[in-house]
Amino acid sequence: MRGRRRDLVIGSVFGMGHQTGEALVPVLIGLAVDRGIVGGDLPGLLLWLGVLAAVYVGLSYSFRFGARAGERASVTAAHRLRTALVERVLAPEGGADEGRLPGELANTATEDAKRVGAVTMALIVGIGATTGLAVGAVVLLRISLPLGLLVLLGTPLLLWLVHLLSKPLERRSATEQDRAARASGVAADLVAGLRVLKGIGAERAAVARYRRISQDSLTATLRAARAEAWQSGVVTLLTGTFLAVVALVGGRLAASGAIGLGELVSSVALALFLIGPLSEFSWVYAQLAQGRASAARIAAVLDSAHAVTDGPAGDTGPALPAAGRLRLRGVSYGPLRGVDLDVSPGEIVGVVTTDPADAAALLRCLARRSDPEEGSVELDGTDVRALALSRLRAAVLVAEHDADLFEGTLLENVGAAASGADVTAALAASGTDEVVRALPDGLAAAVTARGHSLSGGQRQRVALARALAADAPVLVLHEPTTAVDAVTEVRMAAGIGALREGRTTLLVTNSPALLARTGRVVLLDAGRIAATGGHDALVQARADYRTAVLA
Incomplete structure (x- = not known):
């Protein structure tokens, strides 16, 4: 709200003008009846009809400009929330994606941000509706004290009842968004892993899982829809009853002569006018209820604890390590x-693990996506926790085997900012030059989101x-050749060894072709270093090593 003050003020002012004009329309009609029809004053009738036309023009433009400001506030607020969510998810310190599927985060950044942004429009509408009720109450008080008091006392009671009715909707809306986000996340995961699922024949199990989660989401959505419909129906009933009472009291006053014909017309018309503001309050409360539920989900992401803390930035931090x-x-x-490991x-x-969980934990520590529970990771003698994350990750690149490609050209994915010589050498070393030759447009070939336009082996080489x-300066590669054939793997192993000669490289892999290109290999078994030595020597000496790399 504070970030959209200007639009909120503009929208509220014009919204108040619109509702004031709407409330004045019945009054002007009553005056036209009293002066022009009952009094027989034709000029007076024309005068009040002219005033009525001017008010209509004013309220029409007020609605237009107020709605424009409200929509601008709503869309801009949602966009800024979306930007804040993306920045938090992509923050170098990490932590926002822990326990959340990518599709779930996408749902939060789209639907939840949209619902929270809509609260700005709801606030403008609510202020305008309150103004309309206030003007209507003042006019009714001037016409008749009993009518005015009826509106002033009955309206707060009605709004309180509407507020109570919105509580179940808020709870069910939160559940609906949670289930929908979960279904979206599972769907995104299934689509991303569709080839793998087909390869292992798990389509039926995957479909059954999604159908179950989707059904839960549908049930929650229907419960929320029923709550909203029930709330809307009860509010309509209460509003109609209240307005009927106002019209009944006004009619009895006119029959007794306490008010004139024009005032009766104004009173009944005002009672009908009040349907609008009171109905808008029902919508406003529904938006607030849904917005609060979505706001809680957004806040949970924005307030999620960082996985690591950033070190000093700028010139205050250590110089960029280059030795490696x-x-x-x-x-x-x-x-x-x-684990004690010293890489010169x-x-x-090479690092061989008997359990993939060991490799995953090692990579998290080296990439500093998590800090060790005990011990430390050092780069050129400096604890990595003392380095700014930007500097650390410029010096240590951890490339995991499931890295995503992005929409763009092949060259843009490899590194448009790198020099031509570096790109050419990287293409040759990784075997990607074969991919380039196989594509009609070469390096200019279009790559779709997540690289799905390429085969698994092509994606891995790129x-x-x-x-x-x-x-x-330090490169950590995790299983970079799992999706290629044996001949290509040998060529890639030779290319990596030649290109990275003289540069610190850690190969976390169980591939014999890659391990044969290393100076030494470390065997991690049950989370501890079990052996160190050359690849050939370990193959001869240790059965657990042979099982890990040859089985």
């Missing part, structure tokens, strides 16, 4: 237990080329 010495001192995180500058080291073209 990587050291783990007694690192314990998740399944990892007291320019060394190519992602590897992107990592190599970045030319980071």
Whole structure:
């Protein structure tokens, strides 16, 4: 609200003008009846009809400009919320995506942001409706004290009842959004993994899971819709009863001679006019109820704890490490237990794990997406927690095997900012030059979102080329060749070894072709370093190593 003060003020002022004009219309009609028809004054009738026309023009333009300001406030507020959510999700410190599916976050950034943004329009409408009720009450008080008091005392009671009716809607709206976001997240995951699901024959299980979650979402949506319909129906009934009472009291007053014919016309017309503001209050409360539920979901994302804290920024932080010495001192995180590892500058080291969870935990610590529970990770003798995240991630690039590609050209995905020589070398080392030759447009070939226009092997090679073209002082590659054939894998292993010679490289993989290109290999078993040595020596000496890399 504070961020859209200007539009809120403009919209509210014009909304108040519109509702004031609407409330004055019955009064002017009553005056025209009294002066022109009952009194037989034709000039007076024409005068009041002219005033009535002017009021209609004013309220029409007030509605136009007020609605424009309200929509602008609503759309802009939703956009700013959406931007804040994206910034939080993409924050280097991470943490916002923990426990949330990508589709769920997308639903929060779209539907929830839209509902919260709509609260600005609801506020403008509510202020205008309140003004209309106030003007109508004042006019009725001037016409008749009993009528005015009836409106002034009955309206707050009616609004309080409407507020009570909105509580179930708020609760059910929150449940509806939660279930819808969950269904959206599962759907996005299933679409992303469709090829894998088909490959393992799990389509039926996936469809059954989505059908179950979708049915839960549908049930929640129907419950929320029933709550909204029930609220709207009861509010309509209460509003109609209240207005009928106002009309009845006004009619009896006119029959007794307490008010004139024109005043009776104004009173009945005002009673009919009050249907509008009171109905708008029903809509306003529904918007507020849904907006509050969505606001809670947005706040949960924006207030989510950071996974890590950023180190010093700018010139206050350590100089960008360039030597590339990587050291783990007694690192314990998740399944990892007291891992000590020292990688010298320019060394190519392989890491083999008997449990994929060990590899995942190691990568999280090296990328500093999480900090170790015990121990430390050092870069050139400096604890990475003392480095600004931007500097650390410019020095240490962790390229996981499931990296996404983006919509654009092949060249843009590999690295449009890199030099031509770096791109050419990265393409050759990763085997992506074969992909380039296979595509009609070469490097200018269009890549669809998440790289779905390419095969799995092509996507993996392009992602590897992107990592190599970045030319980071320390490069950590996680299973970069799982989706290619054996011949291509051998060629890629040779290319990585040649291109990264003299640059610190950590290959977290169980691929014999890649491990054969390393200076030494570290075996992680049950979260601890079980052995260190050359690939050939470990194959001969350790059965657990043979099982991990050859089975």
